[in-house]
Amino acid sequence: MAVRFWKLNQKSWLTGLFVAAGLIFSFWLLFGFYLFDPSGPAAAVNMTAMIEGPAMFFYLIGGLALTSMIFSEVHTSTRAHQFLTLPASTPEKFAAAWFVTSLAFTVFTMLAILVLSLVVELITAVRLWEWSQFSLFNPFSGKHLESIGNYFFYHSIFFLGAVYFRKNNFLNTVLVIIVFFIGMFILIGIGGLIIAYFMTTDLSLEVHLSELGDNLPGIIQQVFRVVVMVLLLFFSYLQLKNKQIA
Amino acid sequence: MVTIENLSFAFVKHQPLFVGLSLKLETGNTYGLFGLNGAGKTTLLNHISGMLFPAEGSCKILGTSSRKRTPEILSELFVLPEQFDLPPLTAMVYSDIHAPFYPRFDREYLFSTLQEMEVDSKKKLTDLSYGQRKKFLIAFALASNARLLLMDEPTNGLDIPSKSQFRKIMAAADHTGRCTVISTHQVRDLEAMIDNITVLNNGKIIFQQGVGAISDKLSFEKIPDGDNRFVLYAEEIFGGKSAIIPKKEGGKETQIDLELLFNGIIQKSDVINHQFGEA
Numbered sequence: 001m002a003v004r005f006w007k008l009n010q011k012s013w014l015t016g017l018f019v020a021a022g023l024i025f026s027f028w029l030l031f032g033f034y035l036f037d038p039s040g041p042a043a044a045v046n047m048t049a050m051i052e053g054p055a056m057f058f059y060l061i062g063g064l065a066l067t068s069m070i071f072s073e074v075h076t077s078t079r080a081h082q083f084l085t086l087p088a089s090t091p092e093k094f095a096a097a098w099f100v101t102s103l104a105f106t107v108f109t110m111l112a113i114l115v116l117s118l119v120v121e122l123i124t125a126v127r128l129w130e131w132s133q134f135s136l137f138n139p140f141s142g143k144h145l146e147s148i149g150n151y152f153f154y155h156s157i158f159f160l161g162a163v164y165f166r167k168n169n170f171l172n173t174v175l176v177i178i179v180f181f182i183g184m185f186i187l188i189g190i191g192g193l194i195i196a197y198f199m200t201t202d203l204s205l206e207v208h209l210s211e212l213g214d215n216l217p218g219i220i221q222q223v224f225r226v227v228v229m230v231l232l233l234f235f236s237y238l239q240l241k242n243k244q245i246a
Numbered sequence: 247m248v249t250i251e252n253l254s255f256a257f258v259k260h261q262p263l264f265v266g267l268s269l270k271l272e273t274g275n276t277y278g279l280f281g282l283n284g285a286g287k288t289t290l291l292n293h294i295s296g297m298l299f300p301a302e303g304s305c306k307i308l309g310t311s312s313r314k315r316t317p318e319i320l321s322e323l324f325v326l327p328e329q330f331d332l333p334p335l336t337a338m339v340y341s342d343i344h345a346p347f348y349p350r351f352d353r354e355y356l357f358s359t360l361q362e363m364e365v366d367s368k369k370k371l372t373d374l375s376y377g378q379r380k381k382f383l384i385a386f387a388l389a390s391n392a393r394l395l396l397m398d399e400p401t402n403g404l405d406i407p408s409k410s411q412f413r414k415i416m417a418a419a420d421h422t423g424r425c426t427v428i429s430t431h432q433v434r435d436l437e438a439m440i441d442n443i444t445v446l447n448n449g450k451i452i453f454q455q456g457v458g459a460i461s462d463k464l465s466f467e468k469i470p471d472g473d474n475r476f477v478l479y480a481e482e483i484f485g486g487k488s489a490i491i492p493k494k495e496g497g498k499e500t501q502i503d504l505e506l507l508f509n510g511i512i513q514k515s516d517v518i519n520h521q522f523g524e525a
Contacts, residue, residue: 004343008333078331084297087321087347245297 001088001096002104005070013066017109020058021116024051028120047124048117048137055113055137056147063109063151067101067158068170071240075166080245090241097162098233102155106148110139153225156232163239247273247394247425248294252303255289263289264449266303271425273393275456276416278440279429280508285446287429288328291396294427295325307394321348324392326383328399337367337382341389348390356389363411376403384412388419395426401435409435433504443504445511452515455522457502463521465493466503478517479510492521 006013032050073083083093117137125134138144161173248271256262263286271277281287292298293305296312296319305312307319333340337360345351360367363381371379380403387395401409416426416439428436443460445453469475470486480489488503490510511518 007335007339007343011334076331078327078329081295081297081325081327081330084315085295085320085323085325086344087317087323089317090315092317242299244299245292 001092002100004086005096005100006104008073009066009069016062016066017112020055020062021112024054024058024116025119027051027054032120032124046133046135047120048135051116051120052113052137052144055116056144059106059109059113060147060151060154063101063105064154064158065170066105067155068162068173070097070101070159071162072169074163074240074243077245084243084245090237094237094240098159101159102152106151110137110148113137114139149225153229156229156236160232160236160239163236163243247271247308248427249306249309250293250303253293253300253305254302255293255298255300257289262449264300267450268303269444269451269454271427273423273425274421275442276421276426276428276440277442277444278433278436278504279427279444279446280431280433280504281429281446282512283431286449287431287446288398290446291325291398291427291429294394295323295396296320297325317347322393324348324387324390324395326380326387326395326397326400328402330379330383332371332379332383334370334372336370337365340371341386344386345389348392350391352389352391356385359385359388359415362415363408377405377408380404381408381411384415388415391424393424395424397426397428399430399432400428401430401432413439433508437502437504440504443507445508445515447512447515453511453519459522460502460507461493461499463493464502464507464518465491465497466500466506467491478521479506479514481506481509490518 028047028051032047071083073079086093088096114137121134121136139148157177158170158173161169161176165172248269250267250269253264253267254262255264267290269290279287279290289298293300294307294312296305296307296315299313307323310316310319312319335343337356341351341353341356345353345356357367360382363385365374365378365381365385371382374382380400384397384400387397401412404412413436428440430436441457443453443455443457444451464478467489468483468486469477469480469489469491473486475489475491477487477489477491480487488506490503490506493499507518
């Protein structure tokens with residue numbers, strides 16, 4: 001089932017990968033290679049660090065865009081029959097789509113960034129003939145592991161959007177997130193005002209609440225994220241299970 | 247094979263398409279599902295394949311509710327929709343990724359049928375014409391060896407030679423242990439390959455009989471003007487009438503005129519059904 005997802009989408013996914021890699025490489029060539037003076041004080045610049053930021057940005061945005069499109073077949077009346085009547089169970093179809101867009105995508109992208117960093121470092125080292133600065137991209141560093149964790153969290157939101165919305169899944173999901181936060185902001189604001197009205201002794205309650213959020217132990221925040229992620233995936237599964245032809 | 251009981255369904259609230267529809271389809275038969283445009287033929291096929299869920303009643307394939315879409319049931323089912331898009335893959339790659347889902351898939355049959363139908367299996371499916379793509383999917387459907395084949399307007403978009411090829415391939419295919427449902431409003435295309443006729447109208451099955459029973463009970467004749475025999479249904483043609491007449495016992499068997507029968511059922515279903523002992 002995962003192979004089927006890959007085969008059906010490989011052209012657009014590989015195009016996306018090469019476009020992103022090309023953009024990052026061009027950016028690096030322009031700012032990190034041609035404009036870089038080997039004799040100047042910037043000689044100690046870590047070239048991998050220059051590409052890491054944009055690469056992780058493309059990983060996040062590209063992955064979420066790809067996730068949003070993973071069920072496009074189900075929402076097209078002329079293609080839905082192939083997915084809905086394919087002899088595989090809903091958990092299999094669901095798990096394959098999740099695996100391809102999260103785990104497989106992450107591993108593949110990290111490897112691609114590693115290769116890109118290797119190319120960048122090799123070019124720099126050959127140009128400067130200086131190998132002591134050679135530093136490859138490390139996906140297991142704390143910073144990158146946190147980014148990957150964030151991707152898996154956002155992925156569950158966009159995965160639900162991919163099953164739920166019929167078209168423009170990416171934009172519709174972004175819109176829902178924006179509306180959700182605006183709604184939350186308004187509700188908290190109104191709630192804060194009401195509480196403050198009745199509790200005149202403590203008008204700074206909002207401040208305390210936000211401080212409480214900041215001071216929550218990291219583990220509780222992580223548990224909360226995992227619970228939300230599991231819930232979103234569960235809703236996605238139910239949506240897929242009950243999907244009927246468009 | 248398929249049992250539908252009291253199925254009710256509506257796309258729009260308070261405008262039901264099916265109300266208490268019941269139908270039984272048996273293995274070894276090829277059913278022609280006929281109906282006017284908008285009668286709900288495609289919707290019925292979508293219910294059978296589990297792509298739509300009934301609001302009330304049940305639809306079962308081999309005793310399992312079709313809405314469960316279990317892999318066991320889906321591997322015994324293949325749907326050929328009227329309108330479809332195929333991915334930008336060659337026939338070879340398409341069959342590589344889809345054939346493993348069908349336990350009795352016959353790759354040799356697929357490629358020999360494609361060759362017979364003159365479909366280029368090396369070209370990407372998206373580069374083929376609509377008719378060529380349809381022929382590919384027909385070949386794939388037959389090669390799947392699924393026990394339930396649902397074909398929605400299979401001859402739409404096929405040119406005249408392709409229609410002949412389709413009839414030839416369908417006639418040559420082994421239908422033992424298979425139930426085929428062909429939904430169409432082009433009744434003339436499929437006359438020779440159908441052994442059961444099912445007519446859907448106003449959300450109900452208004453007629454369901456085997457070809458043998460129809461030949462036993464009805465006679466399809468061209469009668470001249472002034473012939474005063476009792477007719478069940480007749481249409482004016484040049485120099486007389488094309489008529490459905492109750493067949494006398496021991497009378498000569500005539501070839502079923504599907505188009506005439508269909509029109510007769512739509513307009514006088516009670517009169518026609520009465521011949522089969524049904525109101």
